[in-house]
Amino acid sequence: xxxxxxLIANRGEIAVRIIKTARKMKIExxxxxxxxxxxxLFLTMADIVFDNTEDSTDIPVFLNIERLxxxxxxxxxxxxxxxxxxxxxxxxxxxKCSDNGIVFIGPSPDSIYKMGNKTIARKIALASGIPMATGxxxxxxxxxxxxxxxxxxxxxxxxxxxxxxxxxxxxIVRRPDEMEKMFLIAxxxxxxxxxDPSVFVxxxxxxxxxxEFQILGDQEGNIIHLGERECxxxxxxxxxxxxxxxxxxxxxxxxxxxxxxxxxxxxxxxxSAGTVEFLLDSEKNFYFMEMNTRIQVEHPVTEMITGxxxxxxxxxxxxxxxxxxxQDDVKLKGWAIExxxxxxxxxxxxxxxxxxxxxxxxxCGANIRVDTxxxxxxxxxxxxDSMIAKLIVRxxxxxxxxxxxxxxxxxxxxxxxxxxLPFFRMLVRNTKFIDGSFTTAFIEKDLEKYYYNSEYxxxxxxxxxxxxxxxxxxxxxxxxxxxxxxxDMSPWLMNKRINQF
Amino acid sequence: MGKPxxxxxxxxxxxxxxKRFSFTQPLKHSIRIGQRDYEVKLKSDEKHGTYxxxxxxxxPVEIVRSRQNRYEILFNDISYTFTVETPFSMKRMKVLNTGxxxxxxxxxxxxMPGKIIDVLVREGSSVLRGxxxxxxxxxxxxxxxxxxxxxxxxxxxVKSNSNVMKDDLLIEILSDQTGNR
Numbered sequence: 222x223x224x225x226x227x228l229i230a231n232r233g234e235i236a237v238r239i240i241k242t243a244r245k246m247k248i249e250x251x252x253x254x255x256x257x258x259x260x261x262l263f264l265t266m267a268d269i270v271f272d273n274t275e276d277s278t279d280i281p282v283f284l285n286i287e288r289l290x291x292x293x294x295x296x297x298x299x300x301x302x303x304x305x306x307x308x309x310x311x312x313x314x315x316x317k318c319s320d321n322g323i324v325f326i327g328p329s330p331d332s333i334y335k336m337g338n339k340t341i342a343r344k345i346a347l348a349s350g351i352p353m354a355t356g357x358x359x360x361x362x363x364x365x366x367x368x369x370x371x372x373x374x375x376x377x378x379x380x381x382x383x384x385x386x387x388x389x390x391x392x393i394v395r396r397p398d399e400m401e402k403m404f405l406i407a408x409x410x411x412x413x414x415x416x417d418p419s420v421f422v423x424x425x426x427x428x429x430x431x432x433e434f435q436i437l438g439d440q441e442g443n444i445i446h447l448g449e450r451e452c453x454x455x456x457x458x459x460x461x462x463x464x465x466x467x468x469x470x471x472x473x474x475x476x477x478x479x480x481x482x483x484x485x486x487x488x489x490x491x492x493s494a495g496t497v498e499f500l501l502d503s504e505k506n507f508y509f510m511e512m513n514t515r516i517q518v519e520h521p522v523t524e525m526i527t528g529x530x531x532x533x534x535x536x537x538x539x540x541x542x543x544x545x546x547x548q549d550d551v552k553l554k555g556w557a558i559e560x561x562x563x564x565x566x567x568x569x570x571x572x573x574x575x576x577x578x579x580x581x582x583x584x585c586g587a588n589i590r591v592d593t594x595x596x597x598x599x600x601x602x603x604x605x606d607s608m609i610a611k612l613i614v615r616x617x618x619x620x621x622x623x624x625x626x627x628x629x630x631x632x633x634x635x636x637x638x639x640x641x642l643p644f645f646r647m648l649v650r651n652t653k654f655i656d657g658s659f660t661t662a663f664i665e666k667d668l669e670k671y672y673y674n675s676e677y678x679x680x681x682x683x684x685x686x687x688x689x690x691x692x693x694x695x696x697x698x699x700x701x702x703x704x705x706x707x708x709d710m711s712p713w714l715m716n717k718r719i720n721q722f
Numbered sequence: 723m724g725k726p727x728x729x730x731x732x733x734x735x736x737x738x739x740x741k742r743f744s745f746t747q748p749l750k751h752s753i754r755i756g757q758r759d760y761e762v763k764l765k766s767d768e769k770h771g772t773y774x775x776x777x778x779x780x781x782p783v784e785i786v787r788s789r790q791n792r793y794e795i796l797f798n799d800i801s802y803t804f805t806v807e808t809p810f811s812m813k814r815m816k817v818l819n820t821g822x823x824x825x826x827x828x829x830x831x832x833x834m835p836g837k838i839i840d841v842l843v844r845e846g847s848s849v850l851r852g853x854x855x856x857x858x859x860x861x862x863x864x865x866x867x868x869x870x871x872x873x874x875x876x877x878x879x880v881k882s883n884s885n886v887m888k889d890d891l892l893i894e895i896l897s898d899q900t901g902n903r
Contacts, residue, residue, distance in 0.1 A: 572834030682797035690806035
């Protein structure tokens with residue numbers, strides 16, 4: 222069936238990303254306007270905007286299955302793209318779409334369910350002979366049971382939410398006396414985040430690398446992999462920088478791990494784009510962690526080095542097309558790095574710093590791609606994630622990619638929120654990052670300082686403070702703040718100052 | 723621009739880490755590196771907002787806060803806090819600081835706005851540095867707010883389910899003199 226109109230059940234940069242590919246394929250898009258962000262960028266790009274601002278239900282529309290199906294039917298959409306987050310990995314939503322004759326652009330509800338439930342996924346992986354960290358047989362009911370399992374497999378262990386993902390409901394336990402508290406925190410967090418308090422316990426792999434494989438499969442059972450992504454630069458399980466390929470893999474290991482990724486995808490008759498996540502230890506042993514049954518935030522790095530548009534493939538596969546790319550056709554060309562530029566205060570432990578983006582200017586060029594859902598004047602809202610933009614840079618090799626990233630970072634201009642830019646400026650200068658030996662413990666263990674500033678920047682800032690002091694205190698006509706005539710200050714700054722008085 | 727009120731010829735600008743920068747008054751619009759002076763310009767335009775132009779590069783700047791002689795400057799996405807002192811106030815400050823004992827009261831503040839999920843300690847609890855004291859949920863993530871010091875909890879300001887703003891006081895700790903810093 223040829224898809225003609227897609228309802229985007231998402232917002233922000235991924236909505237923009239889906240619209241771009243749909244346009245290229247001459248498919249119409251429908252976006253949903255909410256009262257939370259009625260002026261969002263993605264709304265200006267869609268062919269049809271469904272006005273949901275009057276919706277008074279408690280559930281946000283992007284989590285409201287009935288409502289989304291209703292909107293799809295009302296707008297004559299023959300397909301739904303869930304993006305990532307929200308309902309992207311909700312089997313019931315996928316089922317509901319197909320029950321109503323709407324194509325869900327993603328895998329089957331059955332695949333989503335099996336891989337979404339980490340306990341079932343573990344069992345399937347085990348049966349398929351995929352290497353895995355040792356752990357509990359199924360879900361764990363209480364802290365005593367968790368302690369018993371931990372005793373058997375040995376500390377440290379990690380408690381994970383059965384329905385989890387993205388680091389929520391996950392706790393590392395190093396000593397028996399921490400078990401009770403950590404079990405309760407993990408379980409509570411899991412219940413809150415996923416409506417399911419069940420957790421399981423597995424051996425914690427110390428200082429691993431996070432390596433994930435991109436999978437593409439069609440509905441006839443053809444499955445290929447598009448190589449790996451290195452996602453070890455993460456903080457509290459939140460990825461900050463991803464690259465493809467990984468400096469830790471050679472062709473042989475890539476092929477072995479890729480085959481394992483295909484194998485687990487085959488076990489659930491997977492189709493669409495998907496990601497199989499592994500942990501890689503210092504001896505290059507790898508362990509299956511989980512499979513994400515959706516497009517990933519970091520998918521652009523794979524697109525940059527393979528030249529394959531993953532959203533396009535998702536749409537073609539969903540409409541029943543056979544995969545035209547064969548494993549041998551997949552060639553990894555060059556090196557790509559993605560920096561997640563978030564509205565976060567690096568100096569305050571990456572605390573979200575939501576606010577209005579006053580000024581925004583992003584680099585462009587042959588080897589640069591920027592995916593963003595905001596423009597100057599947009600707001601980063603506390604109720605959504607803190608992403609401002611993804612900066613993706615390609616080089617001919619890793620060294621070249623790092624060099625180009627360093628230059629591109631200085632061409633990003635954002636005012637209105639603090640951002641993760643100073644963190645990336647530090648990263649591209651860090652020897653452990655440059656030599657590729659970093660692990661997921663890098664940010665917590667190897668870094669003394671989370672940001673970079675050149676030696677003159679503080680001096681220039683001090684100069685500015687001194688200039689202000691003189692103007693406010695040492696000049697005859699000085700008043701604390703010259704509200705009327707101040708030309709040097711932006712309205713944003715004025716507001717911030719007014720709030721101080 | 724008016725004339726200087728007093729005959730102050732020098733200013734000392736101290737960073738929060740006690741780095742000292744000295745500037746002449748009236749202030750030169752250049753900074754000397756080695757043998758060369760490089761011009762500094764504070765500018766503003768529609769595309770960039772306020773910025774400093776130095777050595778052909780634009781740096782975004784904002785004045786986040788100013789109170790008396792204290793300035794919080796956001797420069798190229800990094801916050802700096804400075805106090806600007808005249809030679810006179812500098813001298814006075816030195817006198818005041820001599821013999822003054824450092825307070826060992828430690829305030830634990832909310833690093834971000836959010837909701838308190840759990841308070842894990844009570845007044846009088848002994849705590850160790852790095853021990854989680856409060857669980858704060860922000861942007862769908864539960865964050866453990868850890869004790870910055872070894873000591874005793876003297877005050878618990880927040881309760882479960884209460885909402886907090888960034889920098890709100892959560893807990894006060896009387897730190898032991900040992901084991902910190």
